[in-house]
Amino acid sequence: MYKALLRPILFCFDPEKVHYFTFGLIRLISKIPGFKGLFRSIYRVDNSNLEKELFGLKFKNPVGLAAGFDKDAKLYNELSNFGFGFIEIGTLTPKPQSGNPKKRLFRLKEDSAIINRMGFNNGGVEAAVERLKQRSKWLKDNGILIGGNIGKNKVTPNEDAVEDYKICFNALFDHVDYFVVNVSSPNTPNLRALQDKEPLTELLKALQVLNFQKSKTKPILLKIAPDLTDEQLMDIIDIVSETKIDGVIATNTTISRDGLKSKNKSEAGGLSGKPLTNRSTEVIRFLAKESNKAFPIIGVGGINSPEDAIEKLEAGADLLQLYTGFIYEGPKLVKDINSAVLAKSK
Numbered sequence: 001m002y003k004a005l006l007r008p009i010l011f012c013f014d015p016e017k018v019h020y021f022t023f024g025l026i027r028l029i030s031k032i033p034g035f036k037g038l039f040r041s042i043y044r045v046d047n048s049n050l051e052k053e054l055f056g057l058k059f060k061n062p063v064g065l066a067a068g069f070d071k072d073a074k075l076y077n078e079l080s081n082f083g084f085g086f087i088e089i090g091t092l093t094p095k096p097q098s099g100n101p102k103k104r105l106f107r108l109k110e111d112s113a114i115i116n117r118m119g120f121n122n123g124g125v126e127a128a129v130e131r132l133k134q135r136s137k138w139l140k141d142n143g144i145l146i147g148g149n150i151g152k153n154k155v156t157p158n159e160d161a162v163e164d165y166k167i168c169f170n171a172l173f174d175h176v177d178y179f180v181v182n183v184s185s186p187n188t189p190n191l192r193a194l195q196d197k198e199p200l201t202e203l204l205k206a207l208q209v210l211n212f213q214k215s216k217t218k219p220i221l222l223k224i225a226p227d228l229t230d231e232q233l234m235d236i237i238d239i240v241s242e243t244k245i246d247g248v249i250a251t252n253t254t255i256s257r258d259g260l261k262s263k264n265k266s267e268a269g270g271l272s273g274k275p276l277t278n279r280s281t282e283v284i285r286f287l288a289k290e291s292n293k294a295f296p297i298i299g300v301g302g303i304n305s306p307e308d309a310i311e312k313l314e315a316g317a318d319l320l321q322l323y324t325g326f327i328y329e330g331p332k333l334v335k336d337i338n339s340a341v342l343a344k345s346k
Contacts, residue, residue, distance in 0.1 A: 002330030015105040015114070023075050030078040036138075043083035043331050045338035049345045050085070054296045054318055055219040055246040057177055060143050061085035061338050062313070066300050066321035067149035067180065067223075071121065073128040077136045080144045083334035088321065089128065090149030091182045094167040096124035097153055100187060104269070108262035112304060113276075114324050116253070117187045117269030120151050125171045132175035148176035149223070154188055161194060162206045169207055179218055181207065181245075184225035184252040186270045192225060197235045204243040219246035226251035226279045226301060230286065237291045247296035249321070250283045251276070273324035277302025281315045288316025304329060306340035313341070 010018045029035050050061040064086040070076050073089040080087060099121025106115045122128070135146065150172070152164035169179060181204065183194040194200055204222065211217045222245060224236055240248060253270025260275060280301025287297055299317030303309050304325040312320060325333055 002332065007328070007330065011107065011109065014103070015107050016102065019105070026075060026078050030081065036078075036081050039081040039331075040083075043081070043335045045083065045335055045342060047342055049342055050338055052318065055178070057145060057219065058143060059085045059145060059319060062319045062341060063309070063334050063337050064088060064147075064298070064319060064321045065326065066323040067091055067147070067182070068116075068118075069323055069326070072123050073131040073146075076132075076146060077134070077139055080136075080139045080142075082331040083338065084144065086145040086147060086177075086319075088147035088149050088180060089132070089176075090122070090147075090180070091120050091151040091185065092122050092125045092128050092148065092168055092172070093120055093151050093153045094125055094164050094171075095153050096127070097121060097155075106264050106267050106269075108260065108265060108271075108273070110261040111265070111273065111275055112324075112328050113260070113262070113271055113273030114327065115264070115267045115269045115271050117267070119154065119187045120185065125150075125168045129171055129175055132172070135175075145177040146175075147178045147180055147221075148172040149180040149182050151182045151185065151188065152191070158190055158193055158199065161199075162203050165203060165207060166210060169210055173214065173218060177218070178246070179207075179220045180223050180249055181220065182223050182252070184223050186225070186253060186255050195225065195228070195232070195236075197239060201239050201243060204239065204245055208243055208245065221245065221247045221249055221296075221298065223249040223252050224283070226254045226276060226283055227256060228283070233283065233286055234290060237287065237294070240291070240295050245295075247298065247318075248287060249298040249300060250287060250317075251280045251301045254279065272301065273328070274302050274304050277304070277308055281312055284312055284317050285315040303337070304333075306336045309337040310340060310344060 052059045067088040067090045100119035104117045150168035152161045253272045296318040298319045299312035300321035
């Protein structure tokens, strides 16, 4: 139904406007008695064989929603009805910011891809915290986990970036189940420089100091770019070992434009979707092999089918996240992947 009826209509309009329209539509429909239960009955696959325990958390199933879709934690309760085992909100920054000038979101239909240069547009971490306090009883009772993806404000120089991440970490600590440190978005000037070994080690160590001051620690993961060289990926493995963070999310969007067909392929920003499938899997495989599977990996990038998902799991991913595939394929993709994983486990 989504691909045959809804997507052709939605894809006629500006992607960012459609995003907010869809948010409103999902929120409205979810208020109609019976519809939340209907969505769950259609899209959820509940089976203990899908459960996975990682870094002290139990995931109901391995398919999550990546950061960027629900930046401000406005729709996570409703999105949980579509079969996800976990939902990542953000990227959040200490202060509200409008992001980059519009137009900043582009569909590449011929490539099943999206280019975005949103620029961490969000209402600030404190506003998100107020919404996270409204986590539904059903979501809590069913063990759907919430991750908090954190970044720095655009106006904050890199030498002061650690403080921005610490502010977000402290504000979100009581309201999310795990953290993701985003230093890999291409849409905030100089942010990716924080992936260099010295500043990244400093940043993660600072967050771990805060973490261990709490009565109970929360898992911290690092989200990396797909454009890192093998040498830089080896640095990531060393940094994870040295800072003792809990895992890596591979990968964020790419600045590569290799092999694209769409007319707007030269737009600036991060590319996500099908063109990222192979590179994301290569990074997962490299990290898993070269680290001797020393830490968990969440695989994201170009998952448009159950086959893509299984390939990432076989490459070394422990969990998966969707973003662009969810937009192109619809919520049925969540169910199809979970069903394929379940069939593979038998």
